[in-house]
Amino acid sequence: MSCHESEQSAARWQALLSNLGTGLGTPSHRGAMLFELLQQQYATEQRVYHGLKHVLHMLDVIDTLSRFAADPGAVRLAAWFHDIVYDPTAGAGRNEEQSAAYAARVLPALGLGPKRIAEIERLILLTKDHRVESGDGNGAVLVDADLAILGEEQPLYQDYARAIRAEYAWVPDEAYSQGRLRGLRDFLNRDHIYHTPPMRQQCEARARRNLAAEINSLQK
Numbered sequence: 001m002s003c004h005e006s007e008q009s010a011a012r013w014q015a016l017l018s019n020l021g022t023g024l025g026t027p028s029h030r031g032a033m034l035f036e037l038l039q040q041q042y043a044t045e046q047r048v049y050h051g052l053k054h055v056l057h058m059l060d061v062i063d064t065l066s067r068f069a070a071d072p073g074a075v076r077l078a079a080w081f082h083d084i085v086y087d088p089t090a091g092a093g094r095n096e097e098q099s100a101a102y103a104a105r106v107l108p109a110l111g112l113g114p115k116r117i118a119e120i121e122r123l124i125l126l127t128k129d130h131r132v133e134s135g136d137g138n139g140a141v142l143v144d145a146d147l148a149i150l151g152e153e154q155p156l157y158q159d160y161a162r163a164i165r166a167e168y169a170w171v172p173d174e175a176y177s178q179g180r181l182r183g184l185r186d187f188l189n190r191d192h193i194y195h196t197p198p199m200r201q202q203c204e205a206r207a208r209r210n211l212a213a214e215i216n217s218l219q220k
């Protein structure tokens with residue numbers, strides 16, 4: 001994690017605390033402790049893509065989409081915690097389940113109520129398969145932010161694809177390719193990848209081109 005990322009993440013965290021409406025508008029011991037936990041977790045060595053840079057990118061996207069969310073604060077907290085537990089060797093969905101449970105354990109320290117914490121848990125669990133029901137504004141914003149990298153310009157997408165491969169360096173090439181192909185094809189076979197109008201308009205077509213190009217590369 002670079003110094004710039006550390007400083008930016010600290011500023012974003014404090015800004016979020018100031019707007020949560022929990023009485024933590026000024027720097028607090030509990031908020032600072034949680035931020036230290038976040039930094040430590042996101043700095044673990046197995047993370048090449050799933051680090052603070054990814055979280056900061058999500059927060060930037062959430063800022064642009066916040067009008068579609070009923071509770072932007074809950075969406076931002078879900079972004080902070082959605083990958084707090086990350087083990088590339090874990091079974092499908094296990095990281096998301098553990099991240100949601102982790103968030104539920106520590107977020108009461110911020111004075112959040114049970115309903116809001118339950119919503120943050122629910123949002124984190126949506127990142128298991130990135131499927132959102134119609135009318136779920138909070139879910140649409142979080143999932144679109146998590147998938148925003150798919151619709152970036154090709155060089156950035158290629159950097160992302162290489163970073164994911166590095167996180168799974170322990171998987172043999174053939175097995176990795178087969179598993180990755182299943183995931184990429186799943187997205188391409190959906191009626192839409194993104195759920196909010198701006199992301200569909202600006203990123204859907206490019207995401208599909210990026211996915212198709214990686215599929216073609218993996219098949220070779």
